[in-house]
Amino acid sequence: MKTILSFIDWYLPGYRAGGVLKAFSNQIAHLEGKYEFKVITRDTDYCETVPYEQIKSNQWNRIAPNAEAYYISADQLKIQTLNKLVAETSFDLAYVHGVYSFYFSVLPVILAKVKKVPVVIGSHGMLGKHSLAVKAKKKAIGIKLARFGGFYKNVVFHAANASEAVDIRLTIGKKARILIAEELPMKIELAPWASRIKLKGLLNLCSVARISPEKNTLYAIEVLKTCTKGEIVFDIYGPVYNEEYWNQCKNVIAELPGNVKVNYKGSIPGDKVLSMLSTYHAMFMPTNGENFGHTILESFMASTPVIISRNTPWRNLEKSKSGWDLPLEDDSTFVAAINQLIEMDQSTYEMFSKASLQYAHEFMQNNSILEQNIKLFADE
DSSP states (O other), rough: EEEEEESSSTTTOOOOOTTTHHHHHHHHHTTTTOOOOEEESSSSTTTSSSOOOSSTTSSEEEEEEEEEEEEEEGGGOOOHHHHHHHHOOOOOOHHHHHOOOIIIIIIIHHHHHHOOEEEEEOOEEEEEEHTTTTTHHHHHHHHHHHTTEEEEEEEOESSSSSHHHHHHHHHOOTOOOOEOOOOOOOEEEEEEEOOOOTTEEEEEEESSBSSSSTTTTTHHHHHHOOOOSEEEEEESSOSSSSSHHHHHHHHHHHHTTEEEEEEEEEOOOOOGGGHHHHTTTTEEEESSSSSSSSSHHHHHHOOOEEEESSSOOOOOHHHHHHHHEEEEOOOOHHHHHHHHHHHHHHHHHHHHHHHHHHHHHHTTTOHHHHHHHHHHHHHH
């Protein structure tokens, strides 16, 4: 059985890093019996400085039947540590998450090439135009240097879908080697559908994402400025990635009409997300772009419809009555969707809620996605 040495900035038991962490933990769970994983990561969560209580720093920890993780402390996070770990660890392939982190994206590629093992890079949407627009000059310089120096020669990029493959090829070059493997859902049995109260004129919305320009939190709040019908509560979950951006959000919150209330709930552990989502009428996340969108799928899994942008793989949702995917260029469409939800009575809402759960079931029963992920590492 192949052993895959993987590098990721933040991993379980953390949860603040969001989709990248979820994607990888789901993948490990589904590939039990197919591959062994050794994970090198930090011993703190995203935006945190206190090490996890559940693990032992600077040594290997068994975290799953097919996975061990080495949690590096801040004082040991240096080139010598990574070099020693790679040299002393037996593995068949390196799987690198992300493209910008020096210690967990750049250095691992160099060390794996020195050891002459295949390298797969999961870019996790980081080479899409919306991600590239954040800290644009710095990223552009880094990518140009990588291309000029042949840094990604003989490396395989993991794309979550055809759209991401296009982004990778546009950014890295026409000769980029790319394999498409859709991201896997949580490996769980879904709870049966259960009713929740939906009164006409009342609407409880939530979002689960880091507060940042990429996730478009400010846009969501601005949409609510023109929602004057009914009583709306919008609860925001996730870490504050950009304080200046969050201050802009708070300024708009102060201008909202009296029928709209916005609450910041902080970060929520990954194992609490499904139960939390099941208490809301819809998830409202007009993201600027997602290569997958794990919280969107989790919303369906919780029988909760979504109001999202068209910049995700989740499309044509109105047809299945599991939500709305709308153009960011026309914020009036978001207002219309919210008003439609406000006016929904119990029976109509239950139709949407059941359709959302059915949507999740259909996705999770697609065995071809698992086969794609098995093949991702099979031939390298």
